[in-house]
Amino acid sequence: MAVDSRLFSGLSAFAAVLEAGSFVRAGEALGLTQSAVSRSVQRLEERLGVRLFERSSKVIRLTEDGERFCAEALPLFSQLGEVAEGMVTASGKARGRLRINVEPSFARLFLAPRIGTFLKAYPDVRLEVLVRERLEDLVAEGIDAAILFGEPVPSALIARRLLQVHILTCASPDYLARNGRPRKPSDLEAQKHECLLFRNPATGKPFPWEFHRGKKRLSVNVTGRLLVNDALTYVALCAAGNGVAQLIDLTIEPLLKNGTLISLFPEWTDELFPLYVYYPSRHFVPAKLRVFLDFLVSSLEAERPLLFA
Numbered sequence: 001m002a003v004d005s006r007l008f009s010g011l012s013a014f015a016a017v018l019e020a021g022s023f024v025r026a027g028e029a030l031g032l033t034q035s036a037v038s039r040s041v042q043r044l045e046e047r048l049g050v051r052l053f054e055r056s057s058k059v060i061r062l063t064e065d066g067e068r069f070c071a072e073a074l075p076l077f078s079q080l081g082e083v084a085e086g087m088v089t090a091s092g093k094a095r096g097r098l099r100i101n102v103e104p105s106f107a108r109l110f111l112a113p114r115i116g117t118f119l120k121a122y123p124d125v126r127l128e129v130l131v132r133e134r135l136e137d138l139v140a141e142g143i144d145a146a147i148l149f150g151e152p153v154p155s156a157l158i159a160r161r162l163l164q165v166h167i168l169t170c171a172s173p174d175y176l177a178r179n180g181r182p183r184k185p186s187d188l189e190a191q192k193h194e195c196l197l198f199r200n201p202a203t204g205k206p207f208p209w210e211f212h213r214g215k216k217r218l219s220v221n222v223t224g225r226l227l228v229n230d231a232l233t234y235v236a237l238c239a240a241g242n243g244v245a246q247l248i249d250l251t252i253e254p255l256l257k258n259g260t261l262i263s264l265f266p267e268w269t270d271e272l273f274p275l276y277v278y279y280p281s282r283h284f285v286p287a288k289l290r291v292f293l294d295f296l297v298s299s300l301e302a303e304r305p306l307l308f309a
């Protein structure tokens with residue numbers, strides 16, 4: 001079957017514009033003029049019969065058809081690029097740049113101490129870690145995968161659960177000495193304890209406080225004057241005695257062991273919070289991403305076998 005070479009040149013230009021964010025910078029990356037890149041993308045649009053970009057003097061953005069084309073076609077193009085550029089050798093060795101969007105607390109507390117082992121095992125992989133708590137447009141930004149806490153949001157991405165962590169309600173010894181220790185979850189509301197609130201990035205509102213014991217669920221209307229959107233700052237505020245907080249156990253295990261934090265209701269710790277990895281395609285996973293996911297899963301399984309999903 002004959003293949004239109006203009007389709008491949010258009011795909012290359014399209015991908016370059018997405019990564020660079022403009023036709024000018026895409027041309028610089030490809031060694032072409034802005035007009036040449038524009039013509040190449042225009043021919044691709046004509047070949048497909050859809051408009052991929054909305055263009056103005058100040059900004060370009062994907063159309064709805066462009067977003068669908070990204071989700072369906074670019075993973076295939078990326079796979080082809082790996083083969084063409086020799087990014088995977090005959091022995092299956094992973095090569096090239098791997099860009100990962102990682103939730104801040106997981107990046108600093110779990111990934112950072114272990115990433116050297118991965119880089120040593122795969123010396124031909126160049127890893128770029130973008131520390132952010134939100135899910136970006138992976139294809140448009142040239143990101144291979146994202147690792148985030150929370151239930152998956154609706155999208156065309158593949159969402160794979162890596163782990164579930166427990167939610168613990170904690171306070172510092174100093175806070176408890178000043179305010180007394182609540183004996184049951186409802187005491188937080190009845191005794192008007194100062195509770196530290198955490199912002200849900202999906203809604204912009206504080207996460208509601210729930211307590212799980214087996215199949216039993218209990219909601220408590222807590223109050224607090226501090227609202228935080230960074231998990232490590234949230235832990236630090238609690239450890240400094242500013243109030244009671246609901247924390248994921250993955251981030252506070254050392255603080256529980258050395259007594260900096262105290263888990264208040266050990267019998268109400270069955271609430272689970274998931275960690276997911278997102279990537280564009282189930283069928284075409286580049287070797288560099290595949291080995292990273294395998295490394296991540298094996299590290300999590302070894303570290304936390306009881307919570308491994």
